[in-house]
Amino acid sequence: DTGVSQNPRHKITKRGQNVTFRCDPISEHNRLYWYRQTLGQGPEFLTYFQNEAQLEKSRLLSDRFSAERPKGSFSTLEIQRTEQGDSAMYLCASSLEGQENYEQYFGPGTRLTVT
Amino acid sequence: QKEVEQDPGPLSVPEGAIVSLNCTYSNSAFQYFMWYRQYSRKGPELLMYTYSSGNKEDGRFTAQVDKSSKYISLFIRDSQPSDSATYLCAMSFGRDGDSNYQLIWGAGTKLIIKP
Numbered sequence: 001d002t003g004v005s006q007n008p009r010h011k012i013t014k015r016g017q018n019v020t021f022r023c024d025p026i027s028e029h030n031r032l033y034w035y036r037q038t039l040g041q042g043p044e045f046l047t048y049f050q051n052e053a054q055l056e057k058s059r060l061l062s063d064r065f066s067a068e069r070p071k072g073s074f075s076t077l078e079i080q081r082t083e084q085g086d087s088a089m090y091l092c093a094s095s096l097e098g099q100e101n102y103e104q105y106f107g108p109g110t111r112l113t114v115t
Numbered sequence: 116q117k118e119v120e121q122d123p124g125p126l127s128v129p130e131g132a133i134v135s136l137n138c139t140y141s142n143s144a145f146q147y148f149m150w151y152r153q154y155s156r157k158g159p160e161l162l163m164y165t166y167s168s169g170n171k172e173d174g175r176f177t178a179q180v181d182k183s184s185k186y187i188s189l190f191i192r193d194s195q196p197s198d199s200a201t202y203l204c205a206m207s208f209g210r211d212g213d214s215n216y217q218l219i220w221g222a223g224t225k226l227i228i229k230p
Binding site: 004040041042043044045048056091093103104105106107108109111 | 119121123156157158159160161164203205217218220221222223
């Protein structure tokens with residue numbers, strides 16, 4: 001399968017714990033996006049990488065959230081001191097520079113439940 | 116008021132019916148208009164995109180954009196039970212936009228096609 005992959009698919013954690021999610025984009029894609037989606041809502045933009053550079057962060061991304069893409073390939077999203085409000089689906093998408101930005105390909109998401 | 120408004124549904128129609136899904140938006144600077152389909156517990160997948168105003172057809176799907184009314188539509192002909200999913204509209208400003216790598220999403224309409 002050459003699509004975007006995300007791991008884990010589900011994560012249940014207790015409030016106050018740290019969690020880390022991984023995204024592997026389509027291999028030749030140099031742009032990578034993180035979104036958060038809650039039930040009954042569309043995805044909300046969190047952050048965006050072009051290669052290893054993090055070019056934009058949403059105001060939604062509090063200081064408890066950090067994302068990295070160390071070698072311009074896979075990316076990790078870490079949430080520190082999780083809160084119940086962090087419960088959501090975290091989606092990763094990738095695209096290729098030179099294409100218009102509608103051509104984002106999404107992974108299956110990581111569903112986070114904070115108890 | 117949200118930038119992009121979309122009726123969450125659910126919209127239930129019999130198999131074979133023509134389905135009309137719609138979004139309205141407030142920012143006239145949007146240039147690219149996309150429709151994504153999302154099955155339960157999956158990431159969104161791009162169905163169609165349109166640049167500026169006009170129609171675009173792809174098989175059973177037709178996308179329409181009316182920039183003067185700030186209104187976009189997706190029509191599905193000969194609807195099938197496999198079309199049952201949540202349909203999300205998304206928009207962006209395009210290359211010359213202020214944040215052209217961000218998609219602004221509707222909340223999604225849940226569509227149910229009854230056999």
